[in-house]
Amino acid sequence: MGEFRPVPDVLTYLAGTWRVERSVRDLASGDVGEFSGRTLFSPLDGGGLLHHESGTFVWQGVPRPAERTLRFLPGSSPAEADVRFADGRFFHALDLTSGHHIADHPCAADLYRGEFTVLDADHWRTVWRVGGPAKDLVLTTDYARAN
Structure with missing residues (x-):
């Protein structure tokens, strides 16, 4: 992987529309799907950001509307965030001090391993590898700041 861009304040970096x-x-079936849409990081009362993603997911040629909501709460330093599901359950920690972070999230018998990479001021990427008895997936997401 190339150079990483350190992020001294993760919530300031993420705020806005991407x-x-x-x-x-x-990886088991060889099927490939695509999601295209937008993510808005908007301020939460009491601090942090509400992450709302919406768009279209195409799987096996069938397009469907898709959305998800997460909460990015302040961490122990400005470069860190505590990422939670919409219902408040813990998802993973995020530390972009170096511009690169690996996070694990066990989900039932599956393990989600996320790699976060800040490419520059307006681009970042996540790669989630999901493995377990029922899943063998790779989800690669590219974010570009919307003007």
């Missing part, structure tokens, strides 16, 4: 392109590869 264009999102995601590929989903099922």
Whole structure:
């Protein structure tokens, strides 16, 4: 992987609207899906950001509307965030001090391992590898700041 861009304040960096392109590869079946949409990081009362993603997911040629909501709460330093699901359950920690972070999230019998890479002031990427008895997936998401 190339150079990483350190982020001294993760919530300031993420705030605003991002264009999102995601590929989903099922390594077991060979199927590939695509998501295209936007993510808005808007201020939460009490601090942090509400992450709302919406767009279209195409799987096996069938387009469907898709959305998700997460909460990015302040961490122990400005470069860190505590990422939670919409219902408040813990998802993972995020530390972009170096511009690169690996996070694990066990989900039932599956393990989600996320790699976060800040490419520059307006681009970042996540790669989630999901493995377990029922899943063998790679989800690669590219974010570009929307003007």
